[in-house]
Amino acid sequence: xxxxxxxxxxxxxxxxxxxxxxxxxxxxxxxxxxxxxxxxxxxxxxxxxxxxxxxxxxxxxxxxxxxxxxxxxxxxxxxxxxxxxxxxxxxxxxxxxxxxxxxxxxxxxxxxxxxxxxxxxxxxxxxxxxxxxxxxxxxxxxxxxxxxxxxxxxxxxxxxxxxxxxxxxxxxxxxxxxxxxxxxxxxxxxxxxxxxxxxxxxxxxxxxxxxxxxxxxxxxxxxxxxxxxxxxxxxxxxxxxxxxxxxxxxxxxxxxxxxxxxxxxxxxxxxxxxxxxxxxxxxxxxxxxxxxxxxxxxxxxxxxxxxxxxxxxxxxxxxxxxxxxxxxxxxxxxxxxxxxxxxxxxxxxxxxxxxxxxxxxxxxxxxxxxxxxxxxxxxxxxxxxxxxxxxxxxxxxxxxxxxxxxxxxxxxxxxxxxxxxxxxxxxxxxxxxxxxxxx
Numbered sequence: 273x274x275x276x277x278x279x280x281x282x283x284x285x286x287x288x289x290x291x292x293x294x295x296x297x298x299x300x301x302x303x304x305x306x307x308x309x310x311x312x313x314x315x316x317x318x319x320x321x322x323x324x325x326x327x328x329x330x331x332x333x334x335x336x337x338x339x340x341x342x343x344x345x346x347x348x349x350x351x352x353x354x355x356x357x358x359x360x361x362x363x364x365x366x367x368x369x370x371x372x373x374x375x376x377x378x379x380x381x382x383x384x385x386x387x388x389x390x391x392x393x394x395x396x397x398x399x400x401x402x403x404x405x406x407x408x409x410x411x412x413x414x415x416x417x418x419x420x421x422x423x424x425x426x427x428x429x430x431x432x433x434x435x436x437x438x439x440x441x442x443x444x445x446x447x448x449x450x451x452x453x454x455x456x457x458x459x460x461x462x463x464x465x466x467x468x469x470x471x472x473x474x475x476x477x478x479x480x481x482x483x484x485x486x487x488x489x490x491x492x493x494x495x496x497x498x499x500x501x502x503x504x505x506x507x508x509x510x511x512x513x514x515x516x517x518x519x520x521x522x523x524x525x526x527x528x529x530x531x532x533x534x535x536x537x538x539x540x541x542x543x544x545x546x547x548x549x550x551x552x553x554x555x556x557x558x559x560x561x562x563x564x565x566x567x568x569x570x571x572x573x574x575x576x577x578x579x580x581x582x583x584x585x586x587x588x589x590x591x592x593x594x595x596x597x598x599x600x601x602x603x604x605x606x607x608x609x610x611x612x613x614x615x616x617x618x619x620x621x622x623x624x625x626x627x628x629x630x631x632x633x634x635x636x637x638x639x640x641x642x643x644x645x646x647x648x649x650x651x652x653x654x655x656x657x658x659x660x661x662x663x664x665x666x667x668x669x670x671x672x673x674x675x676x677x678x679x680x681x682x683x684x685x686x687x688x689x690x691x692x693x694x695x696x697x698x699x700x701x702x703x704x705x706x707x708x709x710x711x
Contacts, residue, residue, distance in 0.1 A: 332408035340662035427454035435465035463661035469559035481643030485576035491584035
């Protein structure tokens with residue numbers, strides 16, 4: 273598949289082409305009027321949010337990743353940040369708060385909110401109570417629609433951990449326009465899907481010349497295990513191939529072509545990468561879609577941008593075996609009984625223990641080229657699926673709630689919504705972004 277991104281602007285960053293941009297080009301005063309309108313919307317949004325009782329609410333707090341995110345917030349939310357825990361089971365929330373309080377006594381004051389994702393009224397009330405709603409309730413295509421709709425309608429910033437392309441595309445079609453009206457920022461994939469790829473590419477592009485064609489390849493390695501919730505989301509997405517394709521087609525009908533720019537995310541071919549010393553296997557996850565949407569919204573990625581995404585494997589037999597295993601999983605996911613059998617092997621709420629997570633790591637290396645310059649950069653950290661994902665989600669929520677950010681709204685990526693601010697937060701939190709070499 274060679275996915276070419278066709279849209280940027282109000283839908284992705286409020287600064288691309290389309291009728292409004294053409295109006296600005298023909299009438300310079302239109303730009304001033306647009307900026308004034310944006311300022312009015314932003315002021316109204318901030319005024320409305322100032323009256324809300326919470327800055328950040330974590331929904332799905334008692335799940336495996338949710339509990340790790342709650343622990344991170346308890347230890348790292350700054351003084352004065354008003355955060356709360358939400359979920360459908362009040363007793364589980366109380367037990368979680370007790371556990372947090374044993375580690376950090378101040379957590380005893382964290383409010384608890386009972387809400388069920390299947391209760392529209394409760395979800396609307398939850399969204400209206402906070403400036404930012406962070407949700408770990410997945411699979412998102414099954415349980416996330418009402419939550420993101422409530423945030424778009426109430427002007428509430430939204431972050432999640434989805435890796436499901438169908439959910440992201442349906443959210444764009446159904447809620448992007450409303451979110452732009454209310455000022456809500458809808459930011460998906462704020463964990464290992466897809467922060468390392470998105471911000472790693474953003475960091476790499478910053479090392480290259482401006483206004484030139486840019487090529488970036490990302491190579492991902494990790495030794496981590498996954499939880500039952502992650503498996504359920506992955507298998508659900510694999511088993512919905514027709515729905516995923518339909519959602520992508522519908523999204524393309526709503527997107528505009530980039531004026532004078534080209535952005536592509538082709539699936540590469542298996543190959544040996546001399547740059548990384550590993551076998552590179554195409555990795556058609558959500559990550560390259562997120563990267564190319566950042567590129568479509570930000571002119572800094574140049575007039576002609578291409579990104580390819582790979583799994584990086586040291587030894588050829590493991591590469592072959594891994595490819596076969598993924599193919600088998602995709603095939604089994606098409607059969608509901610087989611899909612359910614796989615989910616039952618590792619039920620939601622379970623995941624690797626603390627000792628195993630402590631031994632886990634990830635590295636994503638990027639090879640970037642443009643304007644005669646070539647750079648090799650790297651993003652790395654600890655356990656990607658849980659420890660670092662909890663960190664990424666929590667810091668994304670805190671960034672939206674507390675940091676001065678560009679006045680953008682609608683469905684956005686981490687690079688477009690938060691960019692340097694989130695990059696700085698993650699570096700301070702221990703995730704490493706570095707330039708390995710340049711010439």
